[in-house]
Amino acid sequence: MSETQPLLSPQEVDATPVYPIIHSIRSDIIHFIDTPLSYDALTAPDLTYTLIRPLVEKYGAMQRDGNMSVVFCFLLNRVYFSRDQNMATSPVSRTRAELCEILAIRTLREYGNNLLELAVVLTTSWMVYSGADETVMQMAREEREDLEERVGNAIEMAILGRSKRFIKSSSCQKVIDGIWSGKCVYQAESSHSILSDTYKRNPIHFYDPHKAPLLDHYRLKVPFIRSVLEYTNFLILFVLFILAIEWNTRDELNAPEVIFMVYALGFCLEKVAAMQEHGIQVYFKGTWNGFDLAFVTTFMLYAILRLYGVFHHSLWARSTGIDCLALIACLMFPRLAFVTLRNNLMVLSLRAMITQFVVLMLIAAFCFCGFLYALWTLSRNEAQYSAGTIAWWMLxxxxxxxxxxxxxxxxxxxxxxxxxxxxxxxxxxxxxxxxLVSILSNTFATINEDAAAEAMFRKAVSTIEGVKADSLFSYQPPINLVALCFMLPLSYILTPRWFHKVNVFMIRIMNLPALLVIALYERQAKHNGTTGFYETLIVVTERAYDSLPRQLKRLSIFEGLAGSDSDIDAIFEIDSHSLSITSSKGEMGTLSIRQTRQIY
Known part of the structure; x- marks a missing residue:
């Protein structure tokens, strides 16, 4: 089968029965699990042979018959069971959710090392009501008018259900690593895109830079490349923010402040589009997306106050706007640190610790309002202190x-x-x-126990966020503002075919330098057999060093750059060369003996 030929056509995806399997899994899980059990108990030998294996055989047979939505159905049921907040039934529901995750891991293993099939299983957005009776569909439409037939793919369900063991499994990691690096290419689907261009849909395939066009605009949606572009864009935003806050004038908008406003508005548009495409729940699984939302809110407040103050000659609005600009610094510096040290254990722990800290502080503040109200009521008789003064003493x-x-x-x-x-x-x-110390210590210890799973989960979130369906993400800030004002009206005027042509032309023109750098990097990575940017850079640098004349290599500065371990590979290369010579001599000797025997 050709890589450009899809394993499943869109018609086959729509015709795959999903709804009956979802409810069949739900019935089986509820029937077999009626008491709370730990993960170790579920994976014990007795339950493995009496419960897990029969269920894997049952749904594995459906999977072997061609239904590739079984893994998605298991993870969807996990999300359903994990959302049970009832104190009486939540322990049982948690056990049922764990069992769904175990079964999803086992059924995914049946695809083995076939990366293309694994990618189809994990990235296809199935129609959840496919195979349902007409009466069921009618009841569903009566309850909800805007009925969504697609709720996401298997990886998104794993993120929503916090299925860290599933994401950590080797089969899932192969797909996530392939999508992250761009080796495995798929186009995301979303019905909430601001600038939708769905005229040309490419199937899931493996990317070969030598067969792809030089200016391949689809590479702008590769998660790894998007992460580099987003990091570069944020660095530019950070520098513009420093210039705007240092050189601003209170009574007018100068050039640094206007440039920062325009660039930050493009940054905000990108974040709003990401939230629109993936939804609030998936978006807030990101490590620093909370900082981005706070930045968008504070920036909009700053921009409104500054523009209102300048054009309506309001001194208060102009001064308050600059004060709001100063508050943004509290978000920019931690955001830059979190992005730079994204895989650090402390950064991974801080997100959960900050969330629990804020929740505990809010609960404590609400409870201590009783003391504040009591003291304020007592002070009315004699002291006559205000509530703000008493609150400050309490703080x-x-x-x-x-x-x-x-x-x-x-x-x-x-x-x-x-x-x-x-x-x-x-x-x-x-x-x-x-x-507070006990809770935060427990949180850090829990994440530290399996820091690899937490890092893989965050990478899965970044990977899914990086694969964008909205064409607006192919335009970098602040050019995306121009694309929104120019391309969005054209999408209602032009036919889908002509809009696709104009959109691709505009993306390639606006991102010409970036696309050329991406093409050069990926061809070098393919030629050298490397997978990461730093690995590719090191190999290219070593080859450039090896091509230097011997006189330059002997200079002390180049020897220092090469390092003391530069000749380790040469030891094994010499040994391999000597072995090949020895083996060739042995073959020649054997041949001569055979020839001698034939003569005599």
Missing amino acids: DLWFGLDASGFERSTQFHQVFGPVLMVTYAMLSNTLLLTV
Whole structure:
């Protein structure tokens, strides 16, 4: 089968029965699991032979008959069971979700090392209502008018269900690594694209840079290349932000501030389009996407205040806008650190720790509002302190900075004032701190136990986010603003064929330098057999060093660059060469003996 010929045509994908398998899996899981069990208990030998293997054989037979949606159905059921928040049934539902993940891993193994089939299974967006009765479809449409027939692919279901063991499995990692590096190419599908160009749909295939066109605009949607482009775009945004905040003037918009506004607006458009395409749940699985959303919100507030203040001559709006610009620094610096050190264990842990810290602080602040209200009510009689002043004293006690609240506690009430202050101090500064340290330590220990799984999960999220269906992502900020204003109206005027031609032409013109660099890099990587950017750079550098004249190589500066381990490979090359010579001599000797025997 040719790589350009799809394993499944769109008609076969739409005709694959999915809905009956989803509910068959749900019925079997509910029937066999009625008590909470741990993961170790589920994978014990007794349950492996009596429960898991029969279910794998049952659904594996369906898979061998040509239904490639079985893995997707298992992961969809895992998402369903993992969303159970009922205190009485959630332990059982958690066990059922674990079983769905185990069965998904086992059924995916049947495809072995066939990367193309694995990619089709994991990246195809199946129609979830395919195979359902007409009465079921009618009931579903009555409940929801905007019924979505496609809810995502298997990898997206694994991300939504936090199926880290499934993502960590070797079969899934082959596909994710192939998609990330661009070796395995597939086009994402989305019904929420802002600039949709679906005229030409390429099947899942392996990429060969020597057979691809020089200006291959599809390479701009490869996750690895997109990550490099996004990192470069953010560095440019970071530099423009520093220039804007250092050189801004209060009463007017100067050139650095206008350039930053335009570039940041293109950056915001890209983030809004990503949120629109993947949905809030998948988008917020990213490590730093929360910072991006906060940046978009703060930037829009800053831009509105500045524009309003300048054009309506409002001093307050102009000054407040600059203050909001300064607040963006609290988001830009951590965001840059997180992107640069994305695979660091501390960065992986910080996301979960920050989330739990914020939740605990909000709960504690809400609970301590009772103390604030009580002290404020007592102060109405004599002290007449405002609620803001009392809250500031309480905040000082919370962080152990000042004891002004203790000194003035008798002014609230001779008896109840000191009692409330001492009780609040014990709860906030002792109990809450102990609980916070325990929770964060447990979170870090949990992530540290399987840091590889956490890193692979984050890479899977980045991979799925990197494969974009929206053509708007092929335009880099701030050119995407021009594309939105120019190409979006054309999409309603031109036919799909002509819109595709104009869109491809515009992408190639706007990204000409980037496409040429990408083509050069991928041809060098293919020629040298390397997989990563740094590995390719090292091999190219070594070849350039080997091509230098011997007199230049003997210079001390080049010997230092080569390092003390530069001749290790030469040892084995010499040994291999000597072995080949020895074997060739042995063959010649054997041949001469045979010839001698034939003569005599």
